[in-house]
Amino acid sequence: MLKNSPKRVGETIAVKIEFDPNERVIAHHPKLIKALSLNKDAKAIFDNLRPSLQLEIVRYIARLKSEESVDRNIARAIDFLLGKGRFIGRDKP
Numbered sequence: 001m002l003k004n005s006p007k008r009v010g011e012t013i014a015v016k017i018e019f020d021p022n023e024r025v026i027a028h029h030p031k032l033i034k035a036l037s038l039n040k041d042a043k044a045i046f047d048n049l050r051p052s053l054q055l056e057i058v059r060y061i062a063r064l065k066s067e068e069s070v071d072r073n074i075a076r077a078i079d080f081l082l083g084k085g086r087f088i089g090r091d092k093p
Contacts, residue, residue: 042081
């Protein structure tokens with residue numbers, strides 16, 4: 001992966017770590033909010049998921065480019081929450 005990496009074995013590097021106080025919030029897609037509000041069972045399951053899985057679903061949908069992809073994947077997310085299929089490479093929650 002690194003150019004000439006076998007020649008770099010044993011190389012010493014300096015790493016600096018800093019605290020970043022900025023909060024990073026990914027906004028829920030409005031269509032996801034609407035779909036969850038229309039399906040109370042899916043909303044209840046979503047609210048009870050561990051935060052990391054909630055974030056994974058929200059982030060996946062937020063990064064989609066086309067409205068068709070958003071619509072299709074929100075339907076898949078609702079089915080996933082209701083235990084009817086796979087989503088984001090996972091079986092039912």
